[in-house]
Amino acid sequence: MNLPRSAVLDKFGSSLTLKIFSICFTSTHLPLLALVAYLTIGYKTSTFPILIVAVMATLLGTAFCLWSVWLLLRPLHAVTKTVQAYRESGAVPAISSRRSDEIGTVVNAISTLIAELHATLSQLRRQATTDVLTGLGNRRWLRDIGTSELQRSAREGDALSVMVFDLDHFKKINDEHGHEVGDQVLVMTGAVIQHNMRPYDIAARIGGEEFCILLPRTDIAQALKIAERLRGELAARAVAMLPPGRVTASFGVYRGDPSRETLKAMMVAADRKLYMAKNAGRNTVHWDVAEACSPEPVRR
Structure with missing residues (x-):
């Protein structure tokens, strides 16, 4: 039974494992795919051109891998900056992610957790410094x-x-x-x-x-x-x-x-x-x- 295209895309979008696998597969096999395409088109089969194609494809695959991993992990950098800003100044910068994979879930969960922690600490500070009966300070x-x-x-x-x-x-x-x-x-x-x-x-x-x-x-x-x-x-x-x-x-x-x-x-x-x-x-x-x-x- 074949899955609908939308279901496949949803599964890919919600799975960090599939994304990492796709990046690794593409960047690893890019040199091989480039050589197959080069030979299929009918270019010269001498050693030097093939070597040049392999090296260029390897560099391209490496660049693609680095860029994709950076893009994949970028929300975690935002989380790190938010945690540091909260620890240093007590400010609560708003962060969110539209991604439905594990990283998106972690980013949104940490954002919610920081907001709830800030609200709880603010309430505890008020309770620690406010007289309950009169509403005045203590x-x-x-x-x-x-x-x-x-x-x-x-x-x-x-x-x-x-x-x-x-x-x-x-x-x-x-x-x-x-x-x-x-x-x-x-x-x-x-x-x-x-x-x-x-x-x-x-x-x-x-x-x-x-x-x-x-x-x-x-x-x-x-x-x-x-x-x-x-x-x-x-x-x-x-x-x-x-x-x-x-x-x-x-x-x-x-x-x-x-x-x-x-x-x-x-x-x-x-x-x-x-x-x-x-x-x-x-x-x-x-x-x-x-x-x-x-x-x-x-x-x-």
Whole structure:
């Protein structure tokens, strides 16, 4: 039973083995075929012309073999460059092959695998640096991106303020109403923060009920306005069975000196003011300015 021509072509197109066999067969037998054609046509049968035909046919067959193998393996070179580019820069160049043989299958499979790997790694990075409840960054994320922002502020001579605040009596909320209500309070707090953030502000949940916001290009007067706005919005919110005024927060705000202080030192200074706010009765804002910074007028 003879196979249809289209079936034969499909079989050849999907088989790397048949392609390699065809290349080897053609390049190997090309000198023989050339000699047979030469003699059939009736040219001279002297040694020198036959030798010339054999050598030329051999060189042609070798060139055909090299070109065909290069063409056959070219998609693998693209895969190699794509893998190297992904390892060096994290970029995911789009590659694909229309071929239906084993090399085409490998190229498309590796392209899909790299895209899926990139998506999975991106998701894992987000999970590793994002607080699940609030959608804000976590302490690790804040340390990494905050350090970069500190360096930028120092380089460009911009002001940088740090705000740390803590939800008042949060443990009591959990004890009296359960952790589900406590989680709703945290979710609400994250929403309030994101609603009041500017595009370049950096906010993170750094503890159970403790939050930190870096305020680039912000002096102490501006930082205090933001803190008071957050404090007022939190106190005005009702969550579950908690009425407005039940959820409050104490704030510590510090205008640091990016050229002389580390991010950790600024957060410690803001945290010190936070505890002063708690000791002063909670639901209030306390602040300080680095000694190296010029005094700034503050209107309360």
